[in-house]
Amino acid sequence: MGNAGNFLEGPGSKERERFDALMRREGSRIYTLSVRLAGNAADGQDLAAETFVQAFRAFGSFRGESAFGTWVYRICVNRWKNRLRAQKRRFFWSHISIGFRGEEDDAPPLDPPSPEPPLDRPLEDEERRKAVADALERLPPEDRTVVVLRDLDDRPYEEISLSLRIPLGTVKSRLARARAKLQDMLKDVL
Amino acid sequence: MTPDPKTLEMLSAYLDEALPSNEMSAVKNLLAKDADLRDALKRLKSLRTGLKSLPTLTPPESFYDRVWRDVERTPVRRPFFSYVPFKTIGALAVVSLVVVATRDFWRPEGSRRMSLSPLQMFQSSLKAGQAPSAAYQRKAMPMREAAALESEVAEKKDKAIVPSGPRADSIRVGSRMEKTSALKQEESSKRSLAAPAGGISISGGLPGRAAGFSQGDLPIFSKLRGGTSGVKDFQEVMVRTEAEWNELWSRHSPGRPVPRFDFSRVMIAGVFMGQKPAGGYSVEIQKVQAEGGRIRIIYHVTEPASGTPSVPGVAAPFHIVVLPRVEGAVKFESK
Numbered sequence: 041m042g043n044a045g046n047f048l049e050g051p052g053s054k055e056r057e058r059f060d061a062l063m064r065r066e067g068s069r070i071y072t073l074s075v076r077l078a079g080n081a082a083d084g085q086d087l088a089a090e091t092f093v094q095a096f097r098a099f100g101s102f103r104g105e106s107a108f109g110t111w112v113y114r115i116c117v118n119r120w121k122n123r124l125r126a127q128k129r130r131f132f133w134s135h136i137s138i139g140f141r142g143e144e145d146d147a148p149p150l151d152p153p154s155p156e157p158p159l160d161r162p163l164e165d166e167e168r169r170k171a172v173a174d175a176l177e178r179l180p181p182e183d184r185t186v187v188v189l190r191d192l193d194d195r196p197y198e199e200i201s202l203s204l205r206i207p208l209g210t211v212k213s214r215l216a217r218a219r220a221k222l223q224d225m226l227k228d229v230l
Numbered sequence: 231m232t233p234d235p236k237t238l239e240m241l242s243a244y245l246d247e248a249l250p251s252n253e254m255s256a257v258k259n260l261l262a263k264d265a266d267l268r269d270a271l272k273r274l275k276s277l278r279t280g281l282k283s284l285p286t287l288t289p290p291e292s293f294y295d296r297v298w299r300d301v302e303r304t305p306v307r308r309p310f311f312s313y314v315p316f317k318t319i320g321a322l323a324v325v326s327l328v329v330v331a332t333r334d335f336w337r338p339e340g341s342r343r344m345s346l347s348p349l350q351m352f353q354s355s356l357k358a359g360q361a362p363s364a365a366y367q368r369k370a371m372p373m374r375e376a377a378a379l380e381s382e383v384a385e386k387k388d389k390a391i392v393p394s395g396p397r398a399d400s401i402r403v404g405s406r407m408e409k410t411s412a413l414k415q416e417e418s419s420k421r422s423l424a425a426p427a428g429g430i431s432i433s434g435g436l437p438g439r440a441a442g443f444s445q446g447d448l449p450i451f452s453k454l455r456g457g458t459s460g461v462k463d464f465q466e467v468m469v470r471t472e473a474e475w476n477e478l479w480s481r482h483s484p485g486r487p488v489p490r491f492d493f494s495r496v497m498i499a500g501v502f503m504g505q506k507p508a509g510g511y512s513v514e515i516q517k518v519q520a521e522g523g524r525i526r527i528i529y530h531v532t533e534p535a536s537g538t539p540s541v542p543g544v545a546a547p548f549h550i551v552v553l554p555r556v557e558g559a560v561k562f563e564s565k
């Protein structure tokens with residue numbers, strides 16, 4: 041349990057222990073969701089940690105009407121949605137401020153596509169998975185979000201529409217567009 | 231071959247079984263006929279398999295420690311002003327500034343006006359040792375216009391008994407032309423206001439203070455001229471108080487609403503010719519001058535030339551002018 045044990049002592053320790061157990065049960069799922077949504081491990085870890093911190097602070101008001109996993113999942117998606125909105129705002133202001141520098145100047149260069157493997161050797165599963173993860177990371181955040189929620193987490197269209205507050209038709213078209221982009225990026229891999 | 235975006239969207243929804251049943255069967259029929267479509271669906275399925283093959287990630291133990299450390303940390307309370315959208319407010323302020331700065335540009339020519347308040351303009355003119363600026367006077371227009379229009383309406387109602395004939399045009403109060411000429415005269419007289427201080431003072435605006443006034447013509451703010459006054463005798467009057475004005479107006483136009491003026495700023499001069507047995511008479515105040523602490527009101531009387539046929543009817547021509555309030559003795563001169 042590492043150093044977490046220190047934090048589980050003192051006043052409210054029962055509640056902390058209970059939360060810690062639930063967090064560890066849902067940890068992998070939320071951590072994976074966060075990393076996939078964010079597109080990289082560092083941002084994903086931040087998102088997952090923020091999700092659990094927020095969940096703990098609201099744990100007193102959690103009535104258990106839904107499963108703990110579903111509740112934390114919603115918190116995670118909401119936090120991600122808010123991040124996207126904040127990013128959009130920053131993007132807007134950075135583009136109308138004086139001394140405009142285009143995205144091309146600011147953004148780190150994209151990872152070059154993985155070098156093609158020798159023709160005499162089929163792609164190993166591990167390499168294929170890495171190529172898929174890289175392609176997912178290169179998708180625009182909004183497209184990536186619908187792909188993660190639908191293809192990785194099997195969320196129905198209606199739930200995605202409600203979580204992201206976008207119309208059902210937008211979910212369909214955005215998903216189709218994102219899949220087309222992924223196909224294009226992975227045409228030599230899949 | 232890659233299908234078009236619409237077909238791809240349909241295939242994508244078909245893959246997720248998110249189409250209504252009739253569309254599902256329609257796509258199924260299409261797939262049975264079209265090999266390219268089947269190939270596209272196969273690629274989509276392959277992509278989904280690839281995505282599903284991504285492993286579930288296990289957070290390191292340090293992750294849970296970090297969560298608890300973050301929980302322990304007192305949440306940083308954002309200062310109240312951090313919620314203020316400074317950039318948005320700044321942008322709105324810039325837009326407002328541009329709108330305010332260019333509003334005269336967008337306004338129709340006739341309705342443009344200065345953005346300073348009357349008090350500010352009056353104060354600035356006092357500081358500069360000048361008479362109130364033309365812009366300040368323009369600010370007072372609505373009140374004068376209201377009074378002039380009110381009188382004009384009353385005049386038009388009396389028009390039936392104004393004698394017709396060669397002089398009728400000069401006697402009649404023509405609303406538009408009368409107003410235009412009054413404004414022109416006002417504009418020309420305002421130009422004289424900026425001259426250095428002289429012997430007569432103009433008061434008003436700020437109690438207890440007075441601005442120097444030039445020697446020369448006083449501006450005529452507004453005027454009312456016609457042929458049917460209720461004042462039956464010849465009179466030259468200078469009105470400086472509301473009571474005097476009410477009394478004069480009740481004789482000039484009994485029963486009609488009294489136009490209101492701010493007598494701390496203005497005074498009113500009038501010449502009434504009295505009742506005349508026929509048309510063809512008129513009176514006009516041509517100039518008002520301030521000279522050496524006195525005010526000269528120069529007016530001109532027109533009478534029908536001898537030998538011309540008399541115009542039937544009864545008339546009582548008059549001319550009333552509104553002037554800036556000036557202290558000093560008044561002298562009327564007929565020319």
